[in-house]
Each structure stands twice: as C-alpha cells, then as structure tokens.
Amino acid sequence: xxxxxxxxxxxxxxxxxxxxxxxxxxxxxxxxxxxxxxxxxxxxxxxxxxxxxxxxxxxxxxxxxxxxxxxxxxxxxxxxxxxxxxxxxxxxxxxxxxxxxxxxxxxxxxxxxxxxxxxxxxxxxxxxxxxxxxxxxxxxxxxxxxxxxxxxxxxxxxxxxxxxxxxxxxxxxxxxxxxxxxxxxxxxxxxxxxxxxxxxxxxxxxxxxxxxxxxxxxxxxxxxxxxxxxxxxxxxxxxxxxxxxxxxxxxxxxxxxxxxxxxxxxx
Numbered sequence: 001x002x003x004x005x006x007x008x009x010x011x012x013x014x015x016x017x018x019x020x021x022x023x024x025x026x027x028x029x030x031x032x033x034x035x036x037x038x039x040x041x042x043x044x045x046x047x048x049x050x051x052x053x054x055x056x057x058x059x060x061x062x063x064x065x066x067x068x069x070x071x072x073x074x075x076x077x078x079x080x081x082x083x084x085x086x087x088x089x090x091x092x093x094x095x096x097x098x099x100x101x102x103x104x105x106x107x108x109x110x111x112x113x114x115x116x117x118x119x120x121x122x123x124x125x126x127x128x129x130x131x132x133x134x135x136x137x138x139x140x141x142x143x144x145x146x147x148x149x150x151x152x153x154x155x156x157x158x159x160x161x162x163x164x165x166x167x168x169x170x171x172x173x174x175x176x177x178x179x180x181x182x183x184x185x186x187x188x189x190x191x192x193x194x195x196x197x198x199x200x201x202x203x204x205x206x207x208x209x210x211x212x213x214x215x216x217x218x219x220x221x222x223x224x225x226x227x228x229x230x231x232x233x234x235x236x237x238x239x240x241x242x243x244x245x246x247x248x249x250x251x252x253x254x255x256x257x258x259x260x261x262x263x264x265x266x267x
Contacts, residue, residue, distance in 0.1 A: 005033045007068050007191040008054070008160065014062035015049050015215075023049045024060070025215035031191045036182060038206030039195040040241060046215035047195040048088050051162045054193070055085045067160055068191075081109065084153030086146075088164040088195075094138035098124060098148050101137065102155060109156050116155065123151040126181075128174055143169035150178060161185070161192040167201060179205055199237035209237075211244050219244040 008031035015024040024046040031037040039047050052058040054065055056072035056079045065072055072079040093101055099120060106116030124130045129147040132140055137148060146169045153161060161182070167175045182205060186192055196202055202209050203223060211219040211226075219229055223237070230243050242248040 006030045007033045007035075008037075008193070009066040010050070010054065010063070011065075012063040013050065013053060013060055013065065015046075015053060015058065015060045021214075022061070023215055024053070027063075027212065027215065027217055029210050029217060029220060031193060033191055034186050034189050035207045036186045036192045036194060036205050038202035038209040039193055039212065040197065040199065040202045040209050041212040041245070042197055042247065045197075045212045047197075047212065048164050049215075050212075051085070051164050051193065051195055052087075054079075055083060055162050056080055057085075081156075082158055083160045083162060084156070084158035085162045086149050086153045086164055086166045088168075094136065094145075096137060097132075097134045098129065098137060098151070099133050101148065102151060105152050105155055111156060119155055119157075120151065123154055124148075126177065127151060128177075141169070143171060143174075146170055147174065154181070159190050161190060162195075163193065164195045165197075166194065167196075167198075199241055203237045211241060213245040213247070218246070 010030070011028045013024050013027040014022050016022050027046065027050060029037070039050065041047050049058065053060045054067065054072060056076035059073060067079045068082055070078040093104075096104070102120035102124075103113075103116065106113065106120070121130070121133075124133065124147075127147040127150060129144055129151070132144060132148075137145060140148070146166070150166060153163070163182075167178060170178065182192055182194070186207075194201065194205060208220065208222055209226065210217055219226060221229065226237075226240055226244065230240060242251060
C-alpha cells in the first residue's frame, strides 16, 4: 500500500517510568487505512504503554506519534474524538448502568442523543449484553464488563481503534462476533491496532504483525514475511514468536529446570 494511506505513525517512541530501563525503547511502526495491525508480545513487553501513549493518556519522553495527522500530546482532543480505545483492564464507572455510561460517553462526544441511544442499544444487543441495560456495572462479570468497554469504543463509529487484549473474558460466540466486526470496520477503512499475547488472535485477524519484546520491535511483517525471517514455512505463530523474540531459549531453560526438579523429587 502507498505511504499516503498511512493513518497511524509511531516513530522512535521512548517511555520511561521509574526504572532507568525504558518501558518502550525506540519503537517505530506504521498502520495503514483499512489495516488490522497486531502488536504481539509477552506480558510486560510495552504493548499497553504504547497504546496509552497513542491514545493521549500518557506523555512520552521521546519520539513522534501521528494519529491521522494529529499528535496525541499536542491535540489530545482531536485524537480522542476519532479514536475508540479498549484498555487492558475494564476502566468503566462501575456505579453506573451500561445505558447511563453510554449516554454519558455520547454526551462527552457531543453525539445526537437519539442516534447515540439507538447505537448504544444496538451495540449492547449485538454483544449479547442487552439484558444488562439497567444493571450496575459493578454487578457484572469481567467478560460482561468487557462487552461494555467494547460498546463504548464502538459507539461513535471511530476511524481508529486501539484495542488492548479486547477479547479477554469474552465467551466464544461474542469473541467471534467481535472478530467479524473488526474485519468489517477495517474493510470500510478503519485502522485498528490489536495488542495481544494470544498468537491465534493475531494470526486470524491481523494483516501485519509487529513482535515486541522489552519495549523494542524485534520482528515485523505479514505471516509469510515472518516465516521468511526465520527461514521456515512454520504456520504455528506461537513457535515463530518464540524464535523471533528470542524467548525460545527461555522456554528451554524453564523446561530443563522443571525436569531437573522432577528428577530430584523422584530421587
């Protein structure tokens, strides 16, 4: 795809917290219009931090981020207006009901009240959460709270979606529904980043995949391109991820230690 279709650009992103080692370390990638881009990595790799910086929820120390031409540090209101964001952990106002929260979200986004109510009810029905219209969110399971997060992110039909482990806790049917929704939105031109450590999700949904480890990009490309980087026709993205990220050695060391532990127990 030509460069003029790039909708999201992250260049040289660096983010420190309290440690001297950056949580995100010179990370660069782009996402095109109509593309689902998988950000794949182990827990603690920097995926959530990257998405929070992109959503304008965290300042960053170095680098440049552009979301459809806007810098989230300089124009956070513009970025938030065009972006739907699902955090890793449900961050909903748990004393409210789903309809109250969706109505509140719609008012913040200055949506027409009638249209917002129609979309809110429609999304909750699609996600099989209509039965929870008037229940306090605090009484819902984690999976049902995740459905509310997704409805909030989709309410204004955003052109950019930043999704951090969006399928966590969902039942099989709803997971499939959400996957199909994302595919349709991308087909219609939305740019979607899917952060996950579940390789099957990335392989099924994503046009391209960026593998990050310790805040750095260690490999990037389509599934075929990633196969080429390790010289294999291996289809199992789990195994490819381990090799490309260098974590295959960690797995071997852990298994060797487990076998030694069992041998001692048996002795």
